Amino acid sequence: MQILLKIILFLILAPVLGGLLSGFDRKIGARFQGRQGPPLIQPFYDLHKLFSKQSVVVNGVQDFLVGGFFVFVVFTGCIFFAGGDLLLVFFALTLAEVFLILSATSANSPYSAMGAQRELVQMMAYEPMMLLAAIGFYIADGSFNVVDIVHTGTSAIAVLPGMFFGFLYILTIKLRKSPFDISTSHHAHQEMVKGLTTELSGNVLGLVELAGWYEDVLLLGFIGLFIINLQWWSILAAVLVCALSFVLETFIDNLFPRVKWDKMLGSTWLVTLVAGGINLLILTLIH
Amino acid sequence: MVVFSSCAVLVVMVVAFSVSSLLGGADQAYLAETRLLDKAMLLAEFGLMGLVFYYSFRYKQYYCALLSAAQTLPVAWMELTGRSAEGGNHIIVDDLTIIMCMVIGIVGCLICVYAVGYIREYHKHHTEYKDRSPFFFAMLFVFLGAMFGLVFSGNLTWIYFFWEITSICSFLLIGYNQTPEAIRNSFRALWMNLLGGLGFAGAILYCSLKLDIANIRELVILGTGNQAALIPVILLAFAALTKSAQMPFSRWLLGAMVAPTPTSALLHSATMVKAGVYLLIRLSPALNGNLAGIMVTTIGGFTFFAASLLAISQSDGKKVLAYSTISNLGLITACAGVGLHEAVWAGILLLVFHAVSKSLLFLSVGAVENSTGSRNIEDMHGLIVKLPKLAFVMIVGICGMFLAPFGMLISKWAALKAFVDSKSVWLVIFLVFGSASTLFYWGKWLGKLVAVIHRSERLPDKLEKSDWFSIYTLAILVIALCVSFPLLSTYLVQPFLIQTFHEPLMTLISSSDLKIMFLMFCTILVLPVMVRLLTFGKRNKIVISYMSGANTGDDRHFTDSFGRESSMYLANWYMEDLFGEKKILKPSLVLASAGLIILMIVAIGGVI
Numbered sequence: 011m012q013i014l015l016k017i018i019l020f021l022i023l024a025p026v027l028g029g030l031l032s033g034f035d036r037k038i039g040a041r042f043q044g045r046q047g048p049p050l051i052q053p054f055y056d057l058h059k060l061f062s063k064q065s066v067v068v069n070g071v072q073d074f075l076v077g078g079f080f081v082f083v084v085f086t087g088c089i090f091f092a093g094g095d096l097l098l099v100f101f102a103l104t105l106a107e108v109f110l111i112l113s114a115t116s117a118n119s120p121y122s123a124m125g126a127q128r129e130l131v132q133m134m135a136y137e138p139m140m141l142l143a144a145i146g147f148y149i150a151d152g153s154f155n156v157v158d159i160v161h162t163g164t165s166a167i168a169v170l171p172g173m174f175f176g177f178l179y180i181l182t183i184k185l186r187k188s189p190f191d192i193s194t195s196h197h198a199h200q201e202m203v204k205g206l207t208t209e210l211s212g213n214v215l216g217l218v219e220l221a222g223w224y225e226d227v228l229l230l231g232f233i234g235l236f237i238i239n240l241q242w243w244s245i246l247a248a249v250l251v252c253a254l255s256f257v258l259e260t261f262i263d264n265l266f267p268r269v270k271w272d273k274m275l276g277s278t279w280l281v282t283l284v285a286g287g288i289n290l291l292i293l294t295l296i297h
Numbered sequence: 298m299v300v301f302s303s304c305a306v307l308v309v310m311v312v313a314f315s316v317s318s319l320l321g322g323a324d325q326a327y328l329a330e331t332r333l334l335d336k337a338m339l340l341a342e343f344g345l346m347g348l349v350f351y352y353s354f355r356y357k358q359y360y361c362a363l364l365s366a367a368q369t370l371p372v373a374w375m376e377l378t379g380r381s382a383e384g385g386n387h388i389i390v391d392d393l394t395i396i397m398c399m400v401i402g403i404v405g406c407l408i409c410v411y412a413v414g415y416i417r418e419y420h421k422h423h424t425e426y427k428d429r430s431p432f433f434f435a436m437l438f439v440f441l442g443a444m445f446g447l448v449f450s451g452n453l454t455w456i457y458f459f460w461e462i463t464s465i466c467s468f469l470l471i472g473y474n475q476t477p478e479a480i481r482n483s484f485r486a487l488w489m490n491l492l493g494g495l496g497f498a499g500a501i502l503y504c505s506l507k508l509d510i511a512n513i514r515e516l517v518i519l520g521t522g523n524q525a526a527l528i529p530v531i532l533l534a535f536a537a538l539t540k541s542a543q544m545p546f547s548r549w550l551l552g553a554m555v556a557p558t559p560t561s562a563l564l565h566s567a568t569m570v571k572a573g574v575y576l577l578i579r580l581s582p583a584l585n586g587n588l589a590g591i592m593v594t595t596i597g598g599f600t601f602f603a604a605s606l607l608a609i610s611q612s613d614g615k616k617v618l619a620y621s622t623i624s625n626l627g628l629i630t631a632c633a634g635v636g637l638h639e640a641v642w643a644g645i646l647l648l649v650f651h652a653v654s655k656s657l658l659f660l661s662v663g664a665v666e667n668s669t670g671s672r673n674i675e676d677m678h679g680l681i682v683k684l685p686k687l688a689f690v691m692i693v694g695i696c697g698m699f700l701a702p703f704g705m706l707i708s709k710w711a712a713l714k715a716f717v718d719s720k721s722v723w724l725v726i727f728l729v730f731g732s733a734s735t736l737f738y739w740g741k742w743l744g745k746l747v748a749v750i751h752r753s754e755r756l757p758d759k760l761e762k763s764d765w766f767s768i769y770t771l772a773i774l775v776i777a778l779c780v781s782f783p784l785l786s787t788y789l790v791q792p793f794l795i796q797t798f799h800e801p802l803m804t805l806i807s808s809s810d811l812k813i814m815f816l817m818f819c820t821i822l823v824l825p826v827m828v829r830l831l832t833f834g835k836r837n838k839i840v841i842s843y844m845s846g847a848n849t850g851d852d853r854h855f856t857d858s859f860g861r862e863s864s865m866y867l868a869n870w871y872m873e874d875l876f877g878e879k880k881i882l883k884p885s886l887v888l889a890s891a892g893l894i895i896l897m898i899v900a901i902g903g904v905i
Contacts, residue, residue, distance in 0.1 A: 064837070064838060065837050065838070066837070066838045066839075066840050067837045067838070067839055067840075068749075068839065068840060068841060068842045068852070069749035069839065070749075070837075070839070071681075071747065071749060073828055073837060074824065074825055074828045075747075077824060077827060077828030078821070078824050078828075081820060081824065081827060082817075082820070085817065085820065089813060094809075094810070094813065095807070095810050095813075097710055097713070098701070098810055098813060098814070101700075101701035101702075101706060101710070102701060102817060104700070104701065104736065105700055105701050105702075105817070108700060108740060108743065111740060111743075111744060112743060112744060112747050114744075115743075115744030115745070115747060115748055116681075116747045116748055116749050117748075117749070117842050118679070118748045118749060118750045118751075118842055118852050118853075118867065119842030119843055119844070119852065120842075120844060120865060120867060121843060122842070123744075123867045126744055127741065127744075127869065127870045130736075130737050130740045130741055130744075130870075131737070131870070133733070133736055133737070133740070134733045134734060134736060134737040135733075137729070137732070137733035137736060138729040138730050138733050141713070141729040141732070142725075142726075142729055145713070145717055145725060145729075148714075148717060149717065203843065203845075208843055209842055209843060212837075214837075272875065275875075279730070282730075283726070287722075287726055290722055290725065290726070291722050294720050294722050
C-alpha cells in the first residue's frame with residue numbers, strides 16, 4: 011500500500027518538479043547571457059503547446075518507439091522511488107534509452123542518425139560509472155535495494171566519495187548539459203540541428219520532453235541516495251546537495267563549450283576508472 | 298529427408314532421455330569396465346592422427362602432424378603398456394549433462410534442419426565452390442555425436458577422444474570451401490585446438506601416472522582445496538581456453554567465419570566452443586581460490602572486455618557475432634574460474650541463453666545473406682521494410698543478447714553480483730566496461746534494422762519452409778527461456794550446484810525483481826496499444842525526413858552545394874582509430890599470452 015502511494019506521488023510530483031527545474035535552468039542560463047529569461051513556468055506552457063499540436067512524423071513506428079521510451083523512463087522512476095533494485099533501475103533505463111535511439115534511427119534522416127550514434131557513444135561513456143555506483147552502494151550497505159540503502163546509519167557518501175564524484179561527472183551527460191550535450195542540443199541552429207530529436211514534433215516531442223523531466227528527477231534522486239540515512243535531517247541535507255548539484259551542472263553547462271565525442275568518451279572512462287575504480291578497490295579491501 | 302528424420306529422432310531421444318533422467322533421479326553412472334571399447338577407441342585415435350597427418354602433408358603444414366603425434370603417441374603408450382589408471386565410471390549423467398544434452402540436441406538439430414535449405418541456396422549463389430553437401434552433413438552429425446559423447450563421458454581419456462573428434466570436425470568444416478583462405482583458417486583452428494589437446498593429453502598422463510586417477514569427478518574432488526591436483530587442472534583449463542577461443546587463441550574462431558553459416562552457428566557459437574566452458578564448469582570447484590582459478594578468471598574477464606571492444610569496429614555481421622561469442626565465452630569462463638556456486642549458476646545460465654540467442658542470430662544473418670547477397674550490417678539498413686520477418690527475429694535475437702528483461706542480461710546481472718561477492722575487483726571493472734561496449738555494438742545494429750526508408754520495396758522471401766521452422770523455433774525458445782528460466786534454474790541448475798558445492802544457493806535475483814522483469818516483458822507486449830492511447834488517437838501527418846530543405850523528392854537524395862543531385866548514405870560509427878583491429882588486437886593478444894604464460898608458470902612452479 012505504501013509502495014503504491016510512493017509510486018502515485020512520484021507519478022504526479024516528478025513532472026511538476028522536473029518542469030520547475032527546467033524553468034530554473036533556463037532562467038539561470040538567461041542571466042548568464044545578461045537576459046531576463048522566460049518565466050519559471052515557461053516549460054509547462056511549452057509542453058502544453060506541444061501536446062496541443064498535430065505531430066509530423068516521418069514513419070509509422072516513431073510514435074511507438076517514443077512511447078516505449080516514455081513508458082520505460084516512468085517505469086524506471088517508479089522502481090527507484092518505490093525502493094526497488096538499483097541494478098534493475100539501470101537496466102530498465104537502458105531499455106528506455108534504446109527505444110529513444112531506435113526512434114531516431116528509424117527516421118532515416120542524417121541529423122537524427124548522427125544524434126543516435128552520438129547518443130550510443132554517450133551511453134557507452136556513462137554506463138560503467140552508473141553500474142559501479144550501484145555496486146558501490148551494494149558493498150557499502152549490503153544491498154542493491156533503495157529501501158535498504160536509505161535505512162542505514164551513515165550516509166553512503168562517507169565511503170563512496172570517488173563514486174559520488176564520478177556520478178556527478180556523468181550527470182552532465184545524462185542531464186544533456188554542455189560540454190557533453192553532443193547527441194542533442196537545446197537549439198536547432200547548431201551543426202546537428204536537434205540531433206536525436208530532429209524528426210520528432212508535436213505531441214511525440216512532448217512525450218520526450220516529459221520523459222526528460224521524469225528522468226531528471228530520477229537522477230537527482232540518485233544523488234540524494236548518496237546522502238540519505240536514517241536521520242531525519244539527512245533528507246534536508248540530501249535536498250540541499252541535490253539542489254547544489256543541479257546548480258553546479260547548470261553553471262558547467264553555461265561555462266564550457268561542447269567537446270568532441272572522443273574526448274567525452276575518453277575522459278569519462280578515465281574518471282570512472284580512477285575515481286570509481288579506486289573507490290571500489292579500497293571499499294573491497296576494507297569490507 | 299534423411300537429415301530431417303534423423304534430427305527429429307535425435308530431438309525425441311534427447312527429450313525422452315532428459316525427462317526420464319529427471320524423473321528417475323538425475324545422477325547415474327554406467328560402464329565401469331570397458332576394455333574392448335577402450336581398444337576400439339585407441340584404434341580410432343590412431344585413425345584421427347592418420348587423418349591429421351594426411352592433411353598436414355597434403356597442405357605442407359607439418360607442425361600440425363607434429364602436434365598430433367606429440368599427444369596421441371604418449372597416451373597410446375600409456376594405454377598399451379597398461380600404465381593407465383583404472384576405476385571410475387566411464388559414463389556419467391547428472392543435471393549438467395542433461396542441460397548440455399538438451400542444448401546440443403535441440404539447438405544442434407534445429408541448425409542441421411536449417412542447413413538443408415541453406416546449403417542448397419548457398420551453392421546456387423557460390424557456383425565456384427564444389428558442392429560437397431553430403432560430406433558436410435556427415436560431418437555435422439559426426440560432430441553432434443562427438444559432442445554427446447563428450448558430455449556423457451566421465452573418463453578423462455574418453456573426453457579427450459571426443460574432444461579430438463570435435464577439433465578435427467571443425468577443421469574439416471571450416472575448410473569446406475577449399476579456397477586458400479578457408480584452408481589457411483582451418484589450419485589455424487587445427488593447430489590451436491591441437492595445442493589445447495596437447496594440454497589435455499598432458500593432464501591425462503599426469504593424472505594416470507602420478508595421481509592414479511582416470512575420472513574427472515575424482516580429479517575435481519581431489520582438486521578441491523588440495524594442491525596435488527593443480528597441475529592437471531591447469532592443463533585441462535588450458536585446453537578449455539583454447540577450445541573456447543579465449544585470448545590469445547581467439548583468432549581461430551574469427552577465421553572460422555569463412556565457413557558456411559550453419560557451421561558457424563553449430564560449431565562456433567552453440568556447441569563446440571561450449572565444450573571448453575563445459576569442462577571449466579565441471580572443474581570449477583577445483584578452481585576456487587587457487588592460481589588455476591586466477592589464471593582462468595583473468596583470461597576470461599580480459600577476453601570479455603577486449604573482444605567486446607573489438608566488436609565495435611566490425612561491420613561484417615558474422616564477425617560481430619564471432620567477437621560477441623568470444624566475449625560471452627570469456628564471461629562464462631570467468632564465472633567458472635571464480636568457482637563459487639553463484640558464479641557457476643550465472644555461468645550455466647549464460648551458456649544456455651547464449652547458445653539459443655546466438656544461433657538464432659547466426660541463422661538469421663545467414664538467411665539475410667542468402668536473400669540480399671550481403672551479410673554486412675551496413676547493408677541491413679532498412680531491413681524492417683525489406684525483410685520484415687527476418688528483421689523481427691533478428692531484433693528478438695539481439696535484444697536477447699543484451700537488453701532487459703531478456704535472458705543474457707539476467708545472467709550478466711547474476712555474474713556481476715557473484716563477482717562483487719567474491720571480491721574480484723578486476724573482474725567487476727572488466728564487466729562494467731565490457732558491457733558498456735556490448736551495448737554500443739548491439740545498439741547500432743538494432744538501429745540499422747529499424748530504419749524505415751521511403752518507398753523501399755519488400756524483397757521476395759527466398760527461404761525454405763525448413764529454414765523458417767528453425768528460425769521461428771529458436772526465436773520462440775529465446776522468448777520462452779526468458780519467461781521460464783526460473784524453472785530451468787530450480788529443476789536443473791540448482792540440483793547440479795547442490796551436488797557439486799554441497800550447499801544450497803541463496804537467491805541471486807529476488808522474486809520481486811523477477812516479477813518486475815516479467816512486468817517489463819508484458820509492458821513491451823502491450824506497448825503498441827498503450828501508445829495509441831498515449832497519443833490520444835491523433836492522426837499523425839507523415840512527411841519526408843529533414844535535410845535542411847534540400848531533399849529532392851524522397852529521403853535518400855538531396856541537392857548538394859554544386860546544385861547537383863546527390864544520394865545520401867547513412868553509416869554507423871565504427872571508430873576504427875580507437876577500437877580497430879589494427880589498433881587493439883595485437884596488444885590484447887600479446888597481453889593475454891603474456892598473462893597466460895606467466896600465470897601458468899607461476900601456478901605450476903608453485904606446486905613443483
